[in-house]
Amino acid sequence: MSVIQVRPATLRDAKAIAEIHVAASQDAYKALLPAAxxxxxxxQKRQAFWREAIDLCEPQxxxxxxxxxxxGFAGFDRSRDKGTPATTGEVWALFASPEHWDKGVGLALWDATRDGLQEEGCTKATLWCYLRNERALRFxxxxxxxxxxxxxxxTEVGGSRIEEIRLHRSLV
Incomplete structure (x- = not known):
């Protein structure tokens, strides 16, 4: 039986990451954001973003x-929020391909993200989530x-205003 593995992304992964980012966003946000x-x-734009992130390790x-x-993929690093201590990490992104939802991908990514943040000395993790994204909030x-x-x-996304909320948890 095969088990989901997690590893650091390489530049060769950028296209697959971008494809998952777009497909998962389009599926998860269809009731939240305008179709346009x-x-x-x-x-292509997401691929360029993720190539740069992988190249600069920001986020990991x-x-x-x-x-x-x-x-699926995840990006994490120190918190980008002003005024947070250096020991606060942030989950910048965590996406699974829609065909792999509810199959343990998110949990495998979260476990590895948590371990990575702890290795960086973080004692707390935060993330921002759309308030009406019930699937992500539940996860x-x-x-x-x-x-x-x-x-x-x-925040404004595609000409629509949408509410998001910060979530937090201890890593110790």
Whole structure:
């Protein structure tokens, strides 16, 4: 029986990461964001972003794979939020290909992300999530994250205003 493996991403993984990012976003956000914004998502632009991230290690990028087929990815690093201590890490992104949802990919990625943040000396992890993204909120809450009261903010995506909230959890 094959087991989901997680490893650091390489530049060769950037296209697969971009394809998963676009497909998962288009599926997960179809009830949240305007269709035009989702349709405008570009694998080419995402690939350029993720190539640069992998090249600069900012954020650190990992991939989950089974028999060398990439099923999902995560990006993590120190928190980008102003005023947070250096011991606060952030999950910048965690996406599984829609065909692999509910198959353990997210958990494998979260476990590796948590380990990576701990190796960097982080004692707390945060992330931002769309408030109406029930699937993601449920996943992260099952992983021990709690909603941070008073952190809700509104951001503009594709001409629509959408609320997001910060979640946090201890890593110790």
């Amino acid at each position: 914004a989702l349709d405008a998502m570009s694998v 990028v990992i991939v989950a794979h089974l028999d060398n087929k990439i099923m 992260f809450e099952l992983a021990g994250f709690k909603r941070e009261l008073g952190s809700a903010r509104t």
